[in-house]
Amino acid sequence: MRCAWAEQSDAERVYHDTEWGVPIHDDRLLFEVLALRGVQAGLAWRIVLTKREAFRRAFHGFDIARVAAMGDGAIATVLADRALIRNRLKIEAIRANARLTLRLIEDEGSLAAFLWSFVDGVPKVNVRREGEPLPVFDDASDRMSAALRERGFRFAGTAICYATMQSAGMVDDHALACFRRS
Structure with missing residues (x-):
């Protein structure tokens, strides 16, 4: 059994089964998650997942x-790419x-150290039964x-930020019955 939200599309199933909630400590991957979760604002995650490679x-x-x-020319090229969500x-x-991330890394040593500091470096495991809504913050x-x-930023x-924490494994919000539960 997997979390109910991941049953809506193949992309969500694969993402749930292989990535969601797995701790990430690599700055590049954390930046990707933060960027894509920002792109998601106001949209369904499955839409972003289908455009992630683009x-x-x-x-x-x-x-x-x-x-x-x-x-600016490179940004204009990105904005013209129909494979993306083209929100300026x-x-x-x-x-x-x-x-800003480059400055943060210079100040803090790494993006990972900075982001993980908000959970004291240890994933927070929430108790959530199937059917209970996922927290959003x-x-x-x-x-x-x-x-x-x-x-x-x-x-x-x-x-x-909460969605980033879920994606980066800083929070485990898998339902109790989910096979991916910690």
Whole structure:
């Protein structure tokens, strides 16, 4: 048995079964998660999942330095790519957040150390029975969002931060009956 939300599409099933809730400590992968969760704002996650490979191509595999170095012409090319979600604010935020991420890494040592500090370096395991709604924020995501926004990050609200925490394994929200439960 898997979490009910993952039964709506093949992309969600594969993502749930192989990635969701698996701890990530790699800065590039964490940046990708944060960027894609920002793109998700107002959309279903399955839409973003179906376009993830196109986003990886457009944003150099989410190599933080390469994304930060993208000029306005490169952003215009990304905005013209029909394989992507072409929201100017979201696309420009990815580049801006990459630049801020480089500064954060310089200040904190790594994006991973910074993000994981909000859960004291240990995944938080929630108890949720099948059918109970998934949380969309908590105290840790509130603090993470405030810290990122204070640094100038865009598309870093508490719900985006909580979804990032779920994706990056900082929070385990698998239902009790789910085979992926910790």
